[in-house]
Amino acid sequence: MPSTQQKLSWVIVGQGAIGLLTACRLQHASYPVALWLRQPAPLSVTLQASEISTPCYFLPAARPLHQVFIAVKAYAVADCLAQLSPELSANAQLVISHNGMPDLAYLQSVAAFEQGIWFLSTSHAALRTAESVVHTGQGQSILSPLNNAARQAEPAIVAAMTEALGPIQLTTDIRPALWRKLAVNAVINPLTALHNCRNGELATIAFNQQIDRLIAEVCQLAALEHIELERQQTKAHVYQVMHATAKNYSSMQQDRYYQRPLELDAITGFIINTAAKHQLPVPENQALLDALRQTTTL
Ligand SMILES: NC(=O)C1=CN([C@@H]2O[C@H](COP(=O)(O)OP(=O)(O)OC[C@H]3O[C@@H](n4cnc5c(N)ncnc54)[C@H](OP(=O)(O)O)[C@@H]3O)[C@@H](O)[C@H]2O)C=CC1
Ligand SMILES: CC(C)(CO)C(=O)C(=O)O
Incomplete structure (x- = not known):
């Protein structure tokens, strides 16, 4: 030191x-x-x-x-x-x-x-x-x-x-870590922003299948970008962060609440644009982006 x-x-x-x-x-x-x-x-x-x-x-x-x-x-x-x-x-x-x-x-x-x-x-x-x-x-x-x-x-x-x-x-090589973090933020940030809830509230059964599909799309895309992101491990990591930050409001929830621009282009938008280059359908991420864009003023 x-x-x-x-x-x-x-x-x-x-x-x-x-x-x-x-x-x-x-x-x-x-x-x-x-x-x-x-x-x-x-x-x-x-x-x-x-x-x-x-x-x-x-x-x-x-x-x-x-x-x-x-x-x-x-x-x-x-x-x-x-x-x-x-x-x-x-x-x-x-x-x-x-x-x-x-x-x-x-x-x-x-x-x-x-x-x-x-x-x-x-x-x-x-x-x-x-x-x-x-x-x-x-x-x-x-x-x-x-x-x-x-x-x-x-x-x-x-x-x-x-x-x-x-x-x-x-x-x-920070790329594998960035993809792991991307999976976390692609789930927690837009969902907490859309439902105006704390991170921990996503751990209920109601979100389970949607979260599964979001993660599956990110993992498939990562593979096409030559990044290994195993689906079950990624899901466990996303839920671990959700539990560790259960009482937090995510940065995107805060931005939407205070009507500031959302950091969507670098998260869900990045997933959609990169998937388009590989002609990979990512309907769950697209639906989340559409829902947020339709209900957010900025
Ligand atoms: N908050 C959290 O717990 C976490 C956040 N992150 C990520 O870290 C990053 C930063 O997050 P956060 O601290 O919450 O973001 P904020 O938007 O709260 O803070 C960014 C600050 O930088 C200022 N700023 C931006 N551009 C300039 C500039 N050119 N000159 C001077 N000031 C500038 C902004 O001012 P102004 O408002 O005027 O634009 C704002 O005060 C984000 O990508 C976020 O997703 C990651 C992990 C957790
Ligand atoms: C990890 C998490 C989801 C913590 O809230 C975060 O990175 C954010 O809020 O942007």
């Missing part, structure tokens, strides 16, 4: 649930942390985790940006990277984290030669309220360096991400 003096400073983008969870936990672990907000201003927030409240205070980020953690919705990533690009130092490290399937080739292409680019997929869960960020579900994260400059900075980035969203599993 690096000493306080050696700890890299971090810039966290936005004031969303996962970004602030990361910011607070890094600050608690003595990392210097600042925020990149749409309107630069100091921000006070309380981290609530395991019935302990920790006050945190952040200043706006100073340019150039060195180590940057970007947890925004999948549809906001491209705009965000375009805004940040001129503000980055020549050897910046960028860790990007979102649900849904990222375009890894695109992410690799946005980094300049000496800039490291990473993808992190997390099963931690958090909720942003007016004055706090609540750590609603303990999880773990998969982290992958996407280029050489990232690989060269591995120990320091892994140490920081372990404090923030650990335990960390480091991998050179």
Whole structure:
């Protein structure tokens, strides 16, 4: 573990649930942390985790940006990277984290030669309220360096991400983990959004067959993409996450409830578009997408 003096400073983008969870936990672990907000201003927030409240205070980020953690919705990533690009130092490290399937080739292409680019997929869960960020579900994260400059900075980035969203599993090929997470989000997120319920409420018998069919479609598609996703194991994993986060409202349920755009393109939309390329029918995912689109204003 690096000493306080050696700890890299971090810039966290936005004031969303996962970004602030990361910011607070890094600050608690003595990392210097600042925020990149749409309107630069100091921000006070309380981290609530395991019935302990920790006050945190952040200043706006100073340019150039060195180590940057970007947890925004999948549809906001491209705009965000375009805004940040001129503000980055020549050897910046960028860790990007979102649900849904990222375009890894695109992410690799946005980094300049000496800039490291990473993808992190997390099963931690958090909720942003007016004055706090609540750590609603303990999880773990998969982290992958996407280029050489990232690989060269591995120990320091892994140490920081372990404090923030650990335990960390480091991998050179994140695609199998992304498909596993996609299966979870393709079931829990749209169904909880459509039925306006907590994750745990999907565990009733009423949803069993629909969930089975959704998972079968994702597993068939994964096989066509040369990813092994065994159906029963995937189903067990989806239900395990559902139980572990039973009391949570999913990020998509929250977005629909507060009439924000839904992260559908990178989850159910990705499944439908990829299936079309393989001419694989995915009627259950299509029906879910249609139902959400018909009943959601954004
Ligand atoms: N919440 C959870 O428990 C979990 C979430 N995830 C995933 O993690 C990702 C982030 O989730 P979450 O934290 O809930 O998302 P939020 O939408 O709550 O947070 C994102 C924040 O980033 C801000 N933002 C977006 N673009 C910019 C920009 N260019 N400059 C400055 N700020 C910006 C947004 O501002 P604005 O609102 O103004 O756009 C918002 O404050 C999503 O993909 C989500 O699905 C994964 C696991 C669990
Ligand atoms: C794992 C799950 C479903 C936790 O709620 C999530 O990733 C989300 O809400 O987006």
